[in-house]
Amino acid sequence: MQTHSREDGDQVNILVVDDVPAQHFVLRSVLEELGENIVTVSSGRAALAAVLEQDFAVILLDVNMPDMDGLETASMMRSYRRTARTPIIFITAYVDESEMSRGYSLGAVDYISSPVVPEILRAKVRVFVDMYRMRNQLIARAAEREALATAEFQRAAAEQARLRADFLARASQALTRSLEVDDTVANIVELPVPALADAAVLVLSAGEGHAPRTVACIANSAYADPRSGSAGMRQYRVLPLPDLDKLVRETLSTGQPAHLQVEGRPVLAFIQDDNTCCEVLLDLDEMTAYPLLTDAAQPSVIVLGIRRSSERLDDASVTHEFVSRAAIALENASLFSAIRDGDRRKNEFLAMLAHELRNPLAPIVNAVAVMRSARPTDAQVLSWASNLIGTQAEHLVRIVDDLLDVSRIARGVITLRTEPVLLSAVIDRAIETSRPNYAARSQSLTRETSGTDVVIDGDIVRLSQVFANLLNNASKFTPPGGRVRISAEHDGTTATIVVSDEGEGIDPAFLPHVFELFAQGKTSLDRAQGGLGIGLTLVRHLTEMHGGSVQCKSDGLGKGSRFTVRLPARAVEDSPDKRLNVVPIRRSQGLRILVVDDMAATAESLEAILRIHGHQVQRASDGPAALVLAKTFLPDVVLLDIGLPGMTGFDVAHRLRTDESLPRSLIIAISGYSQQEHRHRASDSGIDHYLVKPADLDTLLGIVDDYERARAPGDGAAA
Template sequence: MPYINHPQFRKHGLTVLNVTVALLLMLALDPWMEMSKTPFLLFFSAIMVSAWYGGLKSGLLATVLSTILSGFFFIEPKYTLFFDPPNFLRIGLFVFQGFLFSILCEELKTAKRRAQKNLHELRESEERFRAMFDQAAVGIALVGLDGRFLQINRALCEITGYKHEELIQMSFEEITHPNELEIDWEYARRVLAKEISGYSLEKRYICKDGSIVWVNLTSSAVWDANGQAKYAVGIIEDISERQAALHERKRVEAEQQFLVEASTLLASSLDYEITLVNVAKLAVPTLSDWCVVEIFQEDQSSQQIALETADPRKRRILEEIRRRYPPKNGVKDYLQKLEQEKSVFYPQLTESTLAQMAQDKEHLQLLRSLGIRSLMVIPLSSRGQLFGAISFFSAESDHHYELTDLALAEDIARRAATAIDNARLYQETQQSKQAAERAVNRTVQLQRITAALSEALTSQEVADVVVNQGIGALGATSGSIVLLAKEGTTINVVQAIGYPQSLVDAWKSFPITASVPLAETLRTGQAIFIENVESLAAKYPHLADLPDITENRGFACIPLIVEGKTIGGLGLSFATALAFNQEDRGFMFTLGQQCALAIARAQLYEAEKESRAEAETANRIKDEFLAVLSHELRTPLNPILGWAKLLRTRKHDEATVNRALETIERNAKLQTQLVEDLLDVSRILRGKLSLNICAVNLRVTIITAIETVRLAAEAKSIQITTFLSNDIVEVMGDGDRLQQIVWNLISNAVKFTPTGGRVEVRLEKVGLDAQIQVIDTGLGITPEFLPHVFEYFRQADAKTTRVFGGLGLGLAIVHHLVELHGGTVQVESAGKEQGATFTVKLPLLKSTELPSSSPESADLEQSTQDLLLSGVQILLVDDQADVRDLFCFTLEEYGATVKAVASADQALEVLDQSQPDILLSDIGMPVIDGYMLLRQVRQLPPEQGGQIPAIALTAYAGEIDYKQAMAAGFQKHVSKPVDPEDLARAIADILGRHQP
């Protein structure tokens, strides 16, 4: 029968069998051994076997049965259960011994089971630790006291390039840079001496391929119970990118400092020979090991102006080479290249190149003794005139010049050439003693303007100098400086003096296509001189009334050109009509040139200053984020590693083990969430975040999100109240991502709301949008941080003393996801301790707005909507994949055929192959934006799509953006987010396809 196999039956059956066997043996031995004298002899053995096999119950059963049987068969009077008083003590002792042995056996079995369970849990814990060790993102190594690796993980192998079996046979000394072994062992000595508990340092590892990788090593020792060191634990983080960025920043700072000092020297004197000597001294050893400056004469010979070397021995060799081997071979080709304003650049000076330069073997030997590694010869030219050359040599520093060094050297050469040009102009002016007093005065004024321009640091300051001093120098009544905006379609007035205020206000900015002299000067790059009002009226009839307003009779417009590119213009007006002679025009051109160079320099300075500020801000934010990231990732590791080690090294009761496992699981989930946030941000920044579009009921989404955070809210006694519309509120979107949006906002509200606070969630229809609001009574947001709430890696409190954890990524992810759904998200807060309100608006699904008077009318209207764009072929250009998918889906619902591409180049290829009916183009796209695309389209013949109707579909929604779109040739400007039906109607309106 089935119950025979029951464990308890087997145990009790064995007990009965043991007792029976003992009884039979004793009955068999009784005639010879008189068992009445030792009635419990074999029964005690039966109790021992039963208790050892079956535990307490089996032992007790054997004790009872043995007591009854021994008393019945072997204790006088026999065959009865009534005993003499003297036998009670013997029976009692027997029962007590049986009971005690049964208890001891039960305890032994319990201890054995507990030990087996603990051993199993310990093995599981060790397996989890091993998995964490092998899968860690940073390198981890256990190092013996002799420096050899005991254990290493996969990340360390990836950092060093060695295989596991190779690296485990090595010591840390073999991969450490020799220059850092001493400090590494010194730190290890201090740890072993217990002077410090551990250390962290940045060092270099030598990879298997010989390359160098920078790492951050954090190390500490592991001690045994006797306080003796067993081995060291090292955590290795690859910081090569950080070191490269630091090196690059130092290089840029050194270059900027060099440029500032060189510019100061060039502007400090009008004696260009002294200036060039000072520049050569500055270049050694900052940029080169020695520097040579030469000025070319009319007969193509050269005059050495400066020779500076870091090593005096090299100077003697160079002087000997110049004395014994004047330039002969290849001089003409050398000069021709410099006259073309091209640099002679040898990143690595080879033996063959030296052989070509040498005139004989002795010359070659001298050149070799210089040990030249790299060479740059830069022309000193300005306004198309070659003055000379400046040469930079790299030798003993063993530095090989790169393109960045060449760019810096060419910048210095341009500035030096400008200084030479200015100095020569000044010298020529000084030598013209018979020139008219007016010309002398103007030259002096030009120098004053030049000096003032050298001190001007911004475009506004340059414009002030030029307009104020230029008017006085030329006797003008009014003047202005205008600059071309970055997009190249708008002209902005930087400074205007002497004009009526109403005219200044009306012409603060104007398009480059405007029919006015300054705009024409910027378009053509040619100066315009208008000598009288008659000439003005003849050329610009619409400006015939201008002289009556300004009371000016003569006009001049000078282009501001830098490196062949027109960047702005100088406008001057005169009270009387006059003929602009060659001297006047030359002075104006010079003034314009100085102004252009000064503005270009100021723009570079402003750009550098702004870039530096942005870089400093970015570095600060990055450092704060990395500090927070390190803290947030390390913090959960502490309890995980701590409990894992305790479970592995000690025995604990079941409650402690459960608490340890719960702690490990909770902190592991926390790390998982942090990693998921980082992965989401990575997908967003790489444009890889995609949506699964379908109809989503926001009421269900909100309720689900609230349930997720309800436990956290209840833990803080925070009341979550909801006000959800009873209407069906549906949108087109990704249900999981929409739930992520709501969850982030609610969990953020719970996180920053103090205990006992309140969080309110609202859902309602507002116009054609579904509006979700999350309102809390928490800490609030300061006005200073409010504009940065949705930025990546930004936190209002990134200090080490902050109360709330996290990486500052949740709201940035929310902002991006909402925009991908064609919606908007905003935040409002009255300030600190005033709570915050987050408002999300998403376009409603159109089916929720259809009239419900009858199914027939609803079907008819839906059918009409579906046919609104029937047969229309649309070319959609947008670099965001999710935006393309959304608009393709919605426009195809209206019957259109949509061809979606990601760039302007792809759009032009489509136009070359087919003829769509309309073009929808985003504006902000990489390489070629929407404006540039449409200009290229409009240049095509009509039969190739040159006249295709176009709509600017963009998030640039300002008035200036509308004007630019219209000026570029778009028929409509539709700002994102856009309602799909509105977009369909806009397309139908342009194509003349109206609903009946």
């Protein structure tokens, strides 16, 4: 058994099981970027011995091994308590359907074909490593809090009566028995009755615009008429008392317990299974509300109602101790639920991403096969193939751009180019972007705007992206031939833009989650709507970056949806120039352009497009060759990749700038690195423009044409 790791005190273990030593080296090389402890063994028996000695976050298991194959090894691992739930990823050169079915029945989380794709393997392993860490953190956090609660109990136990100790011990056992939210909620309302109160009501807020969920447990002593209820009665659909509702609002606003002396006999209304309302009179003298989760996204309150004549533990410290433990239990259950939901969404996202990437790749591969089979002179086939490849490549670019946008927003590095823009121009661009979707589905898009011209201080590209995403989303979930409407109004300070459709609508249970990352409603294997579940997340973040807000409403499935965006805006009497930026017809006079890229396909494609526009082009595959070629070719423009072998593009640019024998060329970086630090280094190295792969060809050619016109004698520039 071999281990491979970097020095790190917070590493987790990853087990690699393969009988081929060379595969150990390959997998260690792929996974060492994660910085974790990689353990490699060469047989199933050695793997079983390894898992008995230490815990692993994920196991990479070769299917085809002598003596004991991967499936038999996985079956044995599942019989061990330590590895009963450890994620297993099978690696195989050939995936058999029956073999795959058996593997999944043994608890496999994925199959990866060999040879592996490093980025995919690292991404999948990183997910399970993160899940392992989060689970350990959750367990540690629960253990720390439970230890703290136990310590507090032990310090006070000597001074308290046996009943108090028994009650708190029973409460601790019940509250830590399960991390399921429903079980925890049931225990929180059942435990204090009748020991602490005659009635307990737990109110869990459900977010803005949604009714709270209310759970109650009532003792016989709390009923004015004992025949109207039964001891321990628990209702999951309870209408709050007016007095109780007042207490809850006060507690949530102050974060402190609120007390109320009850006058008369309050009425508690139950919603029965047949949706009829049943009123029950309660006999309570006072009610006290205690906050459970005040800093959470969905704060909660427990209300205890008592009769003074009832016998109970009349010790305020017992009640406060129980409420404290209930808050810890509810928070732990909520955290566990959130982690589990996040894990599920990540797994769904990985599957969706693979699906969405394969969709455009399949026709590209087919088009390439057709081009190889066609005659070189068959212009019709070549035109068809090039159009198809171009369309699918644009689709891939959009997927990557969305992923990069989400990454930039998560890291807080996305920037806006703010300027006064017409709202009508923003909507025009969004409609133009979305028009192909509506045409393909024979849908009608109605636009309604007020007569007032409205100006927004914002980034026109990002604002257009917001409304294009909303329009594309409406088209996606509206049946062919359906109607979508976009309207805009202005009240003097705020522009309100509404995108509404008559499509599938949104399940009320999913409505609060529509703007969450990777969140999607129920999907089927055909993935008819497609998408990665990140479009609406971008809408929310970009809108908030412009100082606005976005809301979603739907009356339910089959009743359409309505997205409302509100942005700060002002009306103007004299509208800004509405002319579009028109790119002039290029009349290339032929510049000398040096393309430096180690990817032959990229360099060849750039050379082809530049030659079509009448330029002279030379290519170099690395930095030294580019510097040598530059001395003889004397390029006017250098298109420079950054990630070159041996010598980076930054070094090449610096050498070009400091060599006095070379002309002052226009240097344009075309790189796969998009971080701000790379842009700063490019500027320091003397690079004039920085484009991210795949570079927009119109932008690239526009930069070249602008430079060519600036050099023309008629423009007053140096020839």
